[in-house]
Amino acid sequence: MPNENQIGRIFKSIDTAVIWELAIIVAATVVLIVAVQRIVPWLANRLPGRKRLFILSTAPYLRFFIFLAALSMMVPLLIEPSLQNMVAILGSVGLALGFALKDYASGLIAGIVAMGEFNYRNGDWVQLGDVYGEVRHIGLRTVEIVTPDDSRVLVPHNFLWGQPVINSNNGDARLQCIADFYLHPQHDAHQVRNVLVDVALTSPYLYFDDPIAVIVNEEPWGTHYRLKAYPVAAAQQFRFITDMTVRGKAALLPLGVKFATAFATPANKG
Structure with missing residues (x-):
């Protein structure tokens, strides 16, 4: 010694x-x-x-x-x-x-890696495990995320070592929003698609320079429509989705379209 x-x-x-x-x-x-x-x-x-x-x-x-x-x-x-x-x-x-300080040092190293690789930045909307929200602060050990219900969540950077990071806008001011519609299979798909595009085009939150898309998937229970578009600002995503969903449903009802329903299957009793 x-x-x-x-x-x-x-x-x-x-x-x-x-x-x-x-x-x-x-x-x-x-x-x-x-x-x-x-x-x-x-x-x-x-x-x-x-x-x-x-x-x-x-x-x-x-x-x-x-x-x-x-x-x-x-x-x-x-x-x-x-x-x-x-x-x-x-x-x-x-x-x-x-x-x-093994775990703490791991978090510090992961924080430096996160800043160097730009895995997330302040203002990004990210999904880390079950946590989704806006990145408000990037510390040396943790990243602060504010969820849509205004909850503050601190996630250690060493989350990066074993879990995926889903970044919705990746430094851009806008991100893609999706409104889902589940319809009975007996309907005019061309008419429904055109109506949904008009719904997105007439939204006050729409950013016009980015494309609008309607994705259609046929499922055993009916037809699944996904209306994809971009709002002016990422913070408007939930109001934008709500606006498209409410006005989309209102526009489809006069066409006589029925919405798909699913019934719970009762559990088998021994």
């Missing part, structure tokens, strides 16, 4: 001046991180579309670089900057993280 002389050669003597420098660095780091968390959303909310999403996505990177800059200034104040000392300290830190 290292004796006191070896430890003394690694760490510098800490006096009042060093303590003040460390305190100033910590205080400046906290102030800068708080400023980034307030200024970036304030600025992004005053910009449209892709510019808003781009500004929001810079927040985790700015916080990460501020943290690295603070660490690079604090280490020389505490440790004698020699190669032998740095190797010893980094080796000890790595060993401690490997045993004591």
